[in-house]
Each structure stands twice: as C-alpha cells, then as structure tokens.
Amino acid sequence: MSHSRSRKLTDLLLLILFWLYVSIPLAWGVSSTLQKALTLFK
Amino acid sequence: MSGFFSPQRTVAKANYNRWMVPPAALAVHLCIGQAYAFSVFNSPLTRVIGITESAPDDWKLTSLGWIFSLAIVFLGLSAAFGGKWLEKVGPRLTMFVAACCFGGGFLVSALGVYLHQIWIVYLGYGVLGGIGLGLGYVSPVSTLIKWFPDRRGMATGMAIMGFGGGAMIGAPLSIWLMQHFASPDSVGIMQTFIIMGCIYFLSMLIGSFTIRTPPQNWRPAGWTPPVVQNDMISQHHVHIDQVLKTPQFYLLWLVLCLNVTAGIGVLGQASVMIQEIFKGTISAAAAAGFVGLLSLFNMGGRFFWSSASDYIGRKHTFTLFFILGIALYASVPAIGASGNMGLFILLYALILSMYGGGFSTIPAYLADIFGTRYVGGIHGRLLTAWATAGILGPVLVNYIREFQIEQGVAKADAYSVTMYIMAGLLSLGFICNLMIRPVHEKHHIKHDDLDKIDSLFPHSKQTDLEKSAANNSHEEIR
Numbered sequence: 001m002s003h004s005r006s007r008k009l010t011d012l013l014l015l016i017l018f019w020l021y022v023s024i025p026l027a028w029g030v031s032s033t034l035q036k037a038l039t040l041f042k
Numbered sequence: 043m044s045g046f047f048s049p050q051r052t053v054a055k056a057n058y059n060r061w062m063v064p065p066a067a068l069a070v071h072l073c074i075g076q077a078y079a080f081s082v083f084n085s086p087l088t089r090v091i092g093i094t095e096s097a098p099d100d101w102k103l104t105s106l107g108w109i110f111s112l113a114i115v116f117l118g119l120s121a122a123f124g125g126k127w128l129e130k131v132g133p134r135l136t137m138f139v140a141a142c143c144f145g146g147g148f149l150v151s152a153l154g155v156y157l158h159q160i161w162i163v164y165l166g167y168g169v170l171g172g173i174g175l176g177l178g179y180v181s182p183v184s185t186l187i188k189w190f191p192d193r194r195g196m197a198t199g200m201a202i203m204g205f206g207g208g209a210m211i212g213a214p215l216s217i218w219l220m221q222h223f224a225s226p227d228s229v230g231i232m233q234t235f236i237i238m239g240c241i242y243f244l245s246m247l248i249g250s251f252t253i254r255t256p257p258q259n260w261r262p263a264g265w266t267p268p269v270v271q272n273d274m275i276s277q278h279h280v281h282i283d284q285v286l287k288t289p290q291f292y293l294l295w296l297v298l299c300l301n302v303t304a305g306i307g308v309l310g311q312a313s314v315m316i317q318e319i320f321k322g323t324i325s326a327a328a329a330a331g332f333v334g335l336l337s338l339f340n341m342g343g344r345f346f347w348s349s350a351s352d353y354i355g356r357k358h359t360f361t362l363f364f365i366l367g368i369a370l371y372a373s374v375p376a377i378g379a380s381g382n383m384g385l386f387i388l389l390y391a392l393i394l395s396m397y398g399g400g401f402s403t404i405p406a407y408l409a410d411i412f413g414t415r416y417v418g419g420i421h422g423r424l425l426t427a428w429a430t431a432g433i434l435g436p437v438l439v440n441y442i443r444e445f446q447i448e449q450g451v452a453k454a455d456a457y458s459v460t461m462y463i464m465a466g467l468l469s470l471g472f473i474c475n476l477m478i479r480p481v482h483e484k485h486h487i488k489h490d491d492l493d494k495i496d497s498l499f500p501h502s503k504q505t506d507l508e509k510s511a512a513n514n515s516h517e518e519i520r
Binding site for chain 1: 057061328
C-alpha cells in the first residue's frame, strides 16, 4: 500500500518537474517578448 | 525492430500518466521553433571576417537568405517523406533522428562558420537542420492525438504552440550567447552555434526518451466516444497512400495553404507596414515590439483555437477563420487610413492568432476526417502546403507592393490591394472548407486488411502483452 503511494508521489513529482522543465524557458521567452512588445505602447 | 527504439518498447505501461506526453512534445517543438528566430544570426553572419563591419570577403545577406529557405524546403520534404517512416518506426526513433539532425545541423554550421564556407552552413542548418525540423514537427502529433481522443485539438495545440514559442526562447538566447562570446576577434557566432546545438540536441533527446504511445484501443478512464455520431468525425481509418486518392486531402491542403499564405504574407511585412502606415508615430523599436506582440498572438492562437475546435468542430473553426479573416483583411486599409492604431493592432493580433490556429487545428481535422491510425504521416504530407505558402505569401505581398509603388501609389497605401487579394484568397479557402465532406467508405481500411497492414507498420501492431495492458489500463492510465 505504502509502496504504491510512494510510487504515485514519485510519478506526480516527475510530472511536475517535466512540466516546469518546458514551461520555465517558455515563460522566460514570453516575458522577454512581452517586454519588447510594451515599447509599442510607450 | 528490437531494442530501445522499437515501437513496442515505447508502448506505455499501466501506471503511465498521459499528461507526460505534452511536455515531451513541447521539449521537441520548443527547440525546432527556433527556426523562426534564425534572422537574428543574419547580421553577425555578414561580419564573420570584418567583425565590426562587413569585409569584402564576408557573406552577403542574399547568400544567407538561402539558409532559412533551404531549411523550410527540407522541412516540407522530410515531413512529407518521413511521415510514412514515422508510422513504421514510431515517435521515439523519429524524435531521436530529429534531435541528431537539428542539433547536428548547428554543429555542422559552426564548422562552416569556422572554415568560412557557406556551403557547409547550407548543408548544416539548411539541409540537416531542415530534416530535423520536419521530423521533429510531425513526430509527436499523432501520439498526442491518440492519447487525447477526448481533446484532440487541445493536445495538438499544446505541442504546436511550442513551435510558435520556440522563437521567443531562441531569439534572446542567441543574442545573449553571441554577446557573451563576442570578442575583438570574433562575433561569437561559432561558439553560439555549438552551445545551441548541444542544448537543442539534449532537450530533444529528453523528449524522445520520455514519449510513450498508448496501447491499441486505449481510452481515457471514464470516457466513451460520443453516442451521437458526428459525420465529420470518422470512426474509420484511411491508409496513408489511399489518402492521396481522396478529394478531402487536396481540399484540406488548399485550406491550410490559403490560410497560411494570407498570414505569412502579412507577418513578414508587419514591421515595415506599421511604420509606413503610421509614419512618424511608430519608431523602429516600437515596430519590433509590434512584431513581438504578433508572435505572442500567433503562439496563443495555436492553443486557443485548436482547443476551441474541440467544442465547435474543426470545420466550423476553419469557417470562422475564413469569414472573420475576410472581414479583418478587408478592414485593414480603412482602419489604417483612419489612423486608429489601437484597432489596427487588434486586427493584426486577431489575424495572427488565426494564422497560428490553422497550424494547430489541422492535425485534429485530419484525424477527424481520415482516422487516427496514420494521422502522423498524413499530416507530414499535408505540410507541403506550408512550404508552398512559405514561398507564395511573401512573394505575393512583395510583388504586389513593388508593382503598386512603381505605378505611383504612395507607400502607405501600397498595402491596400494586397489586403484585398489576401481576403480573396481566404474566400477561396472558405469555399474549399465548405466542400469538405466525410470520406467515401470505399477508401476506408477493411478490418481484414488491418492485419496485413500491421505487418508493414509494426508500430500500430499489438502484442499479447499490450492487449492485456490495454484491457487493464483504462483505470490506471489517467
């Protein structure tokens, strides 16, 4: 039972890590582009 | 095929979470999306010898333009020809080859810069990189559609949104690396190519190693196909070669080509266009900001429209693109003349969101019409429409604009006719989309033929172990 629970937790952590791995660079790219885009409204 | 890359080895085990697949696809698409940012290398590549300014022996911009053009041509070719191979070997090997080609393309290009031989750069980024682009683009799409039968549009939208977002990472990363490696003796481009090649290779490798295909006939827990059958969502499959004998393939080809031609035509000219229409109000920096804003809408549209298509249907989504597109393109000249910049920006943002939406909705449209079995390969073949539009769009806009200026039309007004012609192209796309009907049953794969096909395409064949996993996995796999 506890083995199954710890496995589920590991899988969940892996899933979160994997999503962070792709979303952090994407968020950085979006924020850089947004900053550049803001010059249009200055 | 046996071993780590065999299609059987990529089938998910019972405890696999399907939400692991979108980041695997994004890990590839965020890398290859860098292609849209290749222009940041143009200026430094013209100063490899002269460093501060172009020397007589330095490469000219006209020669450098071929690098991106070659990459797009090879993207189309590899997607078209590699799609069938993808169906045979599965997504893992295809993504691995894509990683080797795209990352390797950067390394070969670095050698080209070091030796100052342009043909090596053509071979590197143009040919090798282009093949990596095409294989990488199509490889996760069919896997996502199979994992998300309940939300096909959203699933493909997530991956293809990554392709739009790749340039947003690639451009600032390239600039930062070139600044870091720049010295009195070097523009830093060779080192940048090496670092980026390694980063992209590793990232795509992670995507390749983590991707999993669902067991045959797998369904999400608690989900059953809708009881009320929609004629536009086929329950049958059409073979990848048989698809070319259906009118639906060519109509969808035209739908994508015309939607992309219109979008790509204005995207390439956006910066010059806003500066000429709002002369004196918009600086070069503000125009660059405008292009950045359009990239954001291009990326967001990829996710938004394809997700919306899950609810309103693929055909209706494209109908909306065309009707709204015709109205928006036709309004641009009047809005530009009125001087209402806010509305002008809003129109362009909407246009670009639908341009991106076309890319991400088309794989789900294909799956609806031709079934999911060969959708990766069929999608690859349809991408020749993108390569065609990549040439047609900019040529059309540039040619019409130059012709008008030669005829004495003011620069600021030279885009009006172009916009009306683009609206005309969208009208053609609207008619093509309207003509799309379900595929005639004579094209469907017969059940008796499936075993025969499975021997040619082992990727979709089930072993006894997988059958057992499929039967037990409905509750386990989320």
